[in-house]
Amino acid sequence: METVQDLDRTQQGEGPPEGRKVGRRGLLKLFGLGAVSIAPLPLLPNVLSSVLAPGRGPVKSGYDPALAPNGRVRRWMMIIDLRYCDGCQSVGKPPQCTTACIEGHFAPEPMQWIEVFEGELHGGGTQFIPAPCQQCQNPPCTNVCPVGATFATPEGSILIDQNRCIGCRICMAACPYDRRFFNWGDAPVPPEAMLAHYDIEHQTPAKKGTVMKCDFCPDMARAGTLPYCAQGCPNKAIYYGDLEQDVATNGKDIVSVSRFLSEHEAYNLKEDLGTKPRVYYVPGHGEFVGRDSAKKGRMATVWPWVQRAKGAKTWKR
Amino acid sequence: MEAIGPWRQRLEDTAFAPIAHTSKVYWIWLSFLLAVIAWGGYAYYVQVRDGLIVTGLSDRISWGFYITNFVFFIGISHAGTLISAILRVSKAGWRTPVTRMAEFITVVALCCGALFPIIDLGRPDRIQNVILYGRWQSPIIWDVVAITTYLTASITYLGLPMIPDLAIFRDRTAGWRKWLYSVLAIGWTGESRQRSMLATIIATMMILIIPIAVSVHTVVSWIFAMNLRVGWNSTIFGAFFVAGAIFSGVATLVIIMAILRKVYHLEEYILEKHFVYLGYLLAAMALIMIYGNLSEFITTGYKMEAGEEFHMRELFLGQFAGFYWYYFVGGLVVPPLLILIPWTRNIWGVVAAAFLIDVAMWIERYFIVVATLRVPLMPYEPRNYGPTWVEWSIIAASFALFGLLITLFVKIFPLLAIWEITEQREESQTVTESLPSARTQLAGEPAGGAV
Amino acid sequence: MKRFVLTAAGLLTFTVFALGSAAPAHASHLLMRVSEPAAALVGQPSEIDAAVTSADTGAPVAGVSVTFYAHATFARADGFMEIGRAVTNSAGVATISFVPHESGTHDIRVDYAGSADTTTEQAAAAIAVDGAAPQMYVQKAGIQVPGLNSRLIMGLLTIVWGTLLFIGVTIIRIARAGQADGSALQVPAGQGSVR
Numbered sequence A: 001m002e003t004v005q006d007l008d009r010t011q012q013g014e015g016p017p018e019g020r021k022v023g024r025r026g027l028l029k030l031f032g033l034g035a036v037s038i039a040p041l042p043l044l045p046n047v048l049s050s051v052l053a054p055g056r057g058p059v060k061s062g063y064d065p066a067l068a069p070n071g072r073v074r075r076w077m078m079i080i081d082l083r084y085c086d087g088c089q090s091v092g093k094p095p096q097c098t099t100a101c102i103e104g105h106f107a108p109e110p111m112q113w114i115e116v117f118e119g120e121l122h123g124g125g126t127q128f129i130p131a132p133c134q135q136c137q138n139p140p141c142t143n144v145c146p147v148g149a150t151f152a153t154p155e156g157s158i159l160i161d162q163n164r165c166i167g168c169r170i171c172m173a174a175c176p177y178d179r180r181f182f183n184w185g186d187a188p189v190p191p192e193a194m195l196a197h198y199d200i201e202h203q204t205p206a207k208k209g210t211v212m213k214c215d216f217c218p219d220m221a222r223a224g225t226l227p228y229c230a231q232g233c234p235n236k237a238i239y240y241g242d243l244e245q246d247v248a249t250n251g252k253d254i255v256s257v258s259r260f261l262s263e264h265e266a267y268n269l270k271e272d273l274g275t276k277p278r279v280y281y282v283p284g285h286g287e288f289v290g291r292d293s294a295k296k297g298r299m300a301t302v303w304p305w306v307q308r309a310k311g312a313k314t315w316k317r
Numbered sequence B: 001m002e003a004i005g006p007w008r009q010r011l012e013d014t015a016f017a018p019i020a021h022t023s024k025v026y027w028i029w030l031s032f033l034l035a036v037i038a039w040g041g042y043a044y045y046v047q048v049r050d051g052l053i054v055t056g057l058s059d060r061i062s063w064g065f066y067i068t069n070f071v072f073f074i075g076i077s078h079a080g081t082l083i084s085a086i087l088r089v090s091k092a093g094w095r096t097p098v099t100r101m102a103e104f105i106t107v108v109a110l111c112c113g114a115l116f117p118i119i120d121l122g123r124p125d126r127i128q129n130v131i132l133y134g135r136w137q138s139p140i141i142w143d144v145v146a147i148t149t150y151l152t153a154s155i156t157y158l159g160l161p162m163i164p165d166l167a168i169f170r171d172r173t174a175g176w177r178k179w180l181y182s183v184l185a186i187g188w189t190g191e192s193r194q195r196s197m198l199a200t201i202i203a204t205m206m207i208l209i210i211p212i213a214v215s216v217h218t219v220v221s222w223i224f225a226m227n228l229r230v231g232w233n234s235t236i237f238g239a240f241f242v243a244g245a246i247f248s249g250v251a252t253l254v255i256i257m258a259i260l261r262k263v264y265h266l267e268e269y270i271l272e273k274h275f276v277y278l279g280y281l282l283a284a285m286a287l288i289m290i291y292g293n294l295s296e297f298i299t300t301g302y303k304m305e306a307g308e309e310f311h312m313r314e315l316f317l318g319q320f321a322g323f324y325w326y327y328f329v330g331g332l333v334v335p336p337l338l339i340l341i342p343w344t345r346n347i348w349g350v351v352a353a354a355f356l357i358d359v360a361m362w363i364e365r366y367f368i369v370v371a372t373l374r375v376p377l378m379p380y381e382p383r384n385y386g387p388t389w390v391e392w393s394i395i396a397a398s399f400a401l402f403g404l405l406i407t408l409f410v411k412i413f414p415l416l417a418i419w420e421i422t423e424q425r426e427e428s429q430t431v432t433e434s435l436p437s438a439r440t441q442l443a444g445e446p447a448g449g450a451v
Numbered sequence C: 001m002k003r004f005v006l007t008a009a010g011l012l013t014f015t016v017f018a019l020g021s022a023a024p025a026h027a028s029h030l031l032m033r034v035s036e037p038a039a040a041l042v043g044q045p046s047e048i049d050a051a052v053t054s055a056d057t058g059a060p061v062a063g064v065s066v067t068f069y070a071h072a073t074f075a076r077a078d079g080f081m082e083i084g085r086a087v088t089n090s091a092g093v094a095t096i097s098f099v100p101h102e103s104g105t106h107d108i109r110v111d112y113a114g115s116a117d118t119t120t121e122q123a124a125a126a127i128a129v130d131g132a133a134p135q136m137y138v139q140k141a142g143i144q145v146p147g148l149n150s151r152l153i154m155g156l157l158t159i160v161w162g163t164l165l166f167i168g169v170t171i172i173r174i175a176r177a178g179q180a181d182g183s184a185l186q187v188p189a190g191q192g193s194v195r
Helices: A006-013 A018-039 A043-054 A097-103 A140-146 A170-176 A219-223 A228-232 A257-263 B006-020 B024-050 B065-076 B078-089 B095-120 B137-171 B175-184 B193-225 B237-264 B272-303 B308-317 B321-340 B348-374 B389-412 B418-433 B438-443 C001-023 C150-180
Strands: A076-081 A115-120 A126-131 A151-152 A159-161 A237-244 A247-249 A254-256 A279-283 C030-034 C045-055 C066-074 C077-087 C095-100 C104-112 C121-130
Touching: A043 B065, A043 B321, A043 C001, A076 A247, A076 A257, A097 A115, A097 A140, A097 A228, A097 B006, A140 A151, A140 A170, A140 B418, A151 B348, A170 C077, A247 A257, A247 B418, A247 C066, A254 A257, A254 C066, A254 C077, A257 C077, B006 B137, B006 B237, B006 B389, B006 B418, B065 B078, B065 B095, B065 B193, B065 B237, B065 B348, B065 B389, B065 C001, B078 B095, B078 B237, B095 B237, B095 B272, B095 B389, B137 B175, B137 B193, B137 C150, B193 B348, B193 C150, B237 B272, B237 B348, B237 B389, B272 B308, B272 B321, B272 B348, B308 B321, B308 B348, B321 B348, C030 C121, C045 C066, C045 C104, C045 C121, C066 C095, C077 C095
Parallel strands: A076 A279
Antiparallel strands: A076 A237, A115 A126, A151 A159, A237 A247, A247 A254, C030 C045, C045 C095, C066 C077, C066 C104, C104 C121
């Protein structure tokens, strides 16, 4: 009958078990070899993807960066002059910036890539705040994306590669401005949208299960045209500009960006969060186009697609 | 062949019983679970076909049941780590009968939990992008890495102490079972070299798995805490979630333990004492959770930054009030009372407490996800979230999968850690034998589970 | 050579204008003269002066508000953009600091918004800006702490998976030890204390 003590004695009686000394050295050797062979393991994804997916790494838009006249890369930005924005009350239509963007990009219902919010002012009145993607310089969405599907171009625009997006939606949880939209189903888009060849800079046609948002119209900006929203605004409240060349225009007037921002005490939305957006706002409530702050309400945005997009179901935001 | 004493023989027989006999109830139970899983599979097919529009999610509340369940199951998986590793490191001998079940739960919960981020994806056909294009800077990649590492470590940590037990099973079975156990027991003979090597690697794993487990639920919490959202933008999330994970893990262990004890007649090995000790652990973790809640809400509530007011109103007084107060009172306050009051400090009391806790912890994950997402980021009306049949079906299927895997494990692997229990008993007998006065006490010692 | 030509052109423009505006003298007519900065470089602030003098007496006029504009072209918009505003000092000179973002010739225009009985005057000049600065606008987000990068994660993972590999190897060695001992049917010795 053996007890534990007997076992100990047996082990001691046989002298140091043969395996032990060799075992220790052998184990150390093995550990060293193991660690060395394991060291490249974290690089395995790099190796795998360079073989299986060449062109890995940060997604690129595939286009050369837009250049300012003297060869330096553009840094797109936007200024929204709230003194001229009245939510298109004076025009009697839904906000035209949103309408122009929807029609230009075939944005599926109910996405409003630039959305006009009605914010409350102290004292009871309201102001209209058109909010496109803020194209942050410290973008929370880009920081968290697991596959790098959302990325920053050299011009500073934040784009999404819908071919890489896996639809995890952590970027939507991360965005503090509610500016990212998900294709919950097959998007209701008109038939002509299906003819468009998908491009990172167009995001058309929409792909089910991926994220979309305002992209600052990089293709149009490169060609020297203003984005749809800036073109659509009847009061010319939206300026599109270049921080590198230090100029911006709303289509009619041309301004020096640094001077304009300083002189009109421009601010960013949710400045305290440290996202450093590229969209600046000049405080106001549409007073320069005759709006009184007490005049509330704007017309609801409409999408013309649903009747024509056969079989598509829309969803609520 | 050595003669084995009656106590040891009983232990082996009890552990082997599930393998030896399978009752009709077992097959009925198995069929029920498979049916639920099949229905969940159909629901997932509908989701893949039509897109996530079939769920109740929306742009403004873009995470719901799936992420709740993900966090819940990963949380449960910390049961094994605490019981097996931390208690082993601190040489708490009483843990030995429950370690095997705890380790089962860890592996099974990880498998179930890890499915949910995939179920939640809009494009599951692109899951390989996570490997090909993964970014180290993303909390989701930290998650993938941590959970993969923890799953590997847990399977190892489950398998290693099981090797001697599987050798016993190998010696008692025939046919395909014998082949299976021979493979799994990797030629264990019990000689000294093998034992010393096994002891070394079990000791290594036991120390390694604790930081891995802590890191797993920390990075799961950072999926929320790395976002600028009221309610998530908190520095204590890591610690808070780890505490919650251990809490819900031990509660799940108590429930599973009670069920298996009844079904497989383990009353000799799993005593009321074990339930009471686990109950003390639950009480301690509940107090830590209360402390965490107080820290979080008193500090933010005192200051009431923008957005916090809305969040707290909906949490304490509004839409989520029922959930929150059940969680706090029913899940954090009542269970320690149940355990600390002598009248309820028994198996039933502890199991009731564990049940309250598990429900409360699921609800806690739910309102952490949904109540925060409901806080409006810009001036718009807050959105509501209501899960659809697809979401209900899939999470029911996930619980059924959890049950299924435990049911299958029980049929294949030894339910009790024979080797460890025996070792523990020998150690305690050696200790008591060295005391002269202990001889008389030894005669009156109840069978099973010394110390 | 280019600079000489441009400077000459600028001076010429100025001279012509000065002569032209000198012709009809009005009681409260004011003259403005813009002087170009000596050497203007891209990205460097350069001073632009506007001197306001009375057309009648030639004395400097103080306390006059003048606005400076520069010509720019962007996205099919072409025009003058305001770059500064200043008030003339006791010497009748208003100065602003202008940071050109492009090299080449910048047309500058200075406006004086007068009262009812003085007409608005404009003066123009062209400043030549030289130099090729590297990218002027560099976006800065975050700080760089040496060593805090993804290699840290890789290092941690290497240690953890290295240990797991070591354990895997040991398992194989256990298996080998079992085979070497032959009979696998032995009940493990020492397990089970018999009393």
